[in-house]
Amino acid sequence: MLSNRLTVILATALAPMLWGTTYFTSTTFLIGGHPLLTATIRALPAGLVLLLIARRLPRGQWWWRSAVLGVLNIGAFFALLFVAADRLPGGVAAVVGGIQPLLVALLASRLLAERLSGAVIAAGAGGVTGVALIVLQSASGLDPIGITAALLGAVSMSAGVVLTKRWSVDQPAVALTAWQLLAGGLVLAALTAVFEPLPSVAPTPVNIAGYLYLTLIGTALAYLLWFRGLAALPTRIPAFLGLLSPLVALAIGVTLAHETLTWTQAAGVALVLISIGAVIASSGRTARVP
Numbered sequence: 350m351l352s353n354r355l356t357v358i359l360a361t362a363l364a365p366m367l368w369g370t371t372y373f374t375s376t377t378f379l380i381g382g383h384p385l386l387t388a389t390i391r392a393l394p395a396g397l398v399l400l401l402i403a404r405r406l407p408r409g410q411w412w413w414r415s416a417v418l419g420v421l422n423i424g425a426f427f428a429l430l431f432v433a434a435d436r437l438p439g440g441v442a443a444v445v446g447g448i449q450p451l452l453v454a455l456l457a458s459r460l461l462a463e464r465l466s467g468a469v470i471a472a473g474a475g476g477v478t479g480v481a482l483i484v485l486q487s488a489s490g491l492d493p494i495g496i497t498a499a500l501l502g503a504v505s506m507s508a509g510v511v512l513t514k515r516w517s518v519d520q521p522a523v524a525l526t527a528w529q530l531l532a533g534g535l536v537l538a539a540l541t542a543v544f545e546p547l548p549s550v551a552p553t554p555v556n557i558a559g560y561l562y563l564t565l566i567g568t569a570l571a572y573l574l575w576f577r578g579l580a581a582l583p584t585r586i587p588a589f590l591g592l593l594s595p596l597v598a599l600a601i602g603v604t605l606a607h608e609t610l611t612w613t614q615a616a617g618v619a620l621v622l623i624s625i626g627a628v629i630a631s632s633g634r635t636a637r638v639p
Contacts, residue, residue: 354582358629361578362590367571369597371563373605378559380552384435385545388427389537390560395569396530403524414516415528421509423533428540429502436495443595445499447480448473450628452507453588460511461584468631469585476592476624482617483595507588513576514584522577530572582632589628592621 379387400406407415433442451473458465517525552560579587596618602608 357578357581358586358590360574361582361587362593364571364575364578364587365591365594366597367567369594370601371567372598373601374559374563374567378555379563380548380550380556383545383548384431385428385537385541386547387560387563388431389534389541391563391568392423392427392530392534392537394564395572396527396532396534398565398569399523399527399573400531403521403527405521405524407524407528411520411528415525416532418509418513418516419529419532419534420536421505422513422529424536424540425533426502426506426509427533427537429498429505433495433499433502436492437499441485441491442495442499442502443484444477444481445496446503447477447592448500449503449507449591450476450585450588452503453510454585456507456511457514457584460515463583463585466631468627472589472624472627472631475620475627476589479617479620479624480592480595482620483599483614484617510579510588511584514579517576517580522573522580526569526573526576529576530568585628586632589625592625596621 375381375384375387430442430446433445437445451470454463454465454469454473457463513525513529575587578590599608599610599614599618603610
């Protein structure tokens with residue numbers, strides 16, 4: 350059973366690692382200046398693909414539950430993340446978002462009766478500090494709207510994660526993921542139509558390849574692994590695994606964009622890995638694979 354649990358953890362960890370490729374993919378291969386459109390293209394087609402695989406529509410209360418979870422995990426989260434990234438200095442939005450594991454642990458202790466230990470709180474503080482060391486470039490000129498958006502984004506996905514865990518015991522991961530991506534994608538499509546003009550240039554083959562990767566791998570596969578792991582593991586483990594995303598973004602920057610790894614960033618990487626390892630080690634419950 351231990352090896353089975355480790356397999357689930359590793360598969361779940363792949364989700365935030367794939368999300369860590371989003372920035373490089375978006376800035377290198379996609380049409381720039383259209384973040385809401387990119388978010389919509391990520392969510393809606395991914396949801397449709399998974400729905401075709403699941404061949405299952407929501408029933409009863411799962412119509413409104415899917416809408417709530419889709420808004421919290423996808424629609425509102427993506428939109429708030431865009432506002433925060435647009436209004437805050439480099440890395441600040443990621444640092445504020447780094448409080449998410451602590452928020453998830455706190456909400457899970459109230460709604461799921463999961464134990465909130467001192468070790469988890471310390472690991473959460475270490476994770477935030479590690480992310481700050483990795484990505485923080487400047488704390489000057491902090492915008493109140495940007496900070497508020499980043500905080501609300503963290504709260505939105507934290508609530509979505511915990512409610513997904515609470516509600517999804519009897520639902521297959523493929524269908525659950527499809528419903529949320531479709532609901533969130535519809536919200537993003539509406540926001541795009543209102544607030545963002547369409548690109549003035551036609552997509553190139555490189556653009557199309559980038560969108561396909563982001564939709565099928567970075568979203569459909571990543572969220573499927575994420576929600577599957579969320580159903581199988583104590584909620585705090587997937588939440589802390591989410592801290593792997595800035596590590597992957599940093600690794601891509603160093604290896605592909607020829608950025609320089611500083612000692613401060615290296616210390617941040619070590620601190621994040623220690624925090625994740627501490628939470629996994631303190632969680633002795635055996636994973637249940639759905």
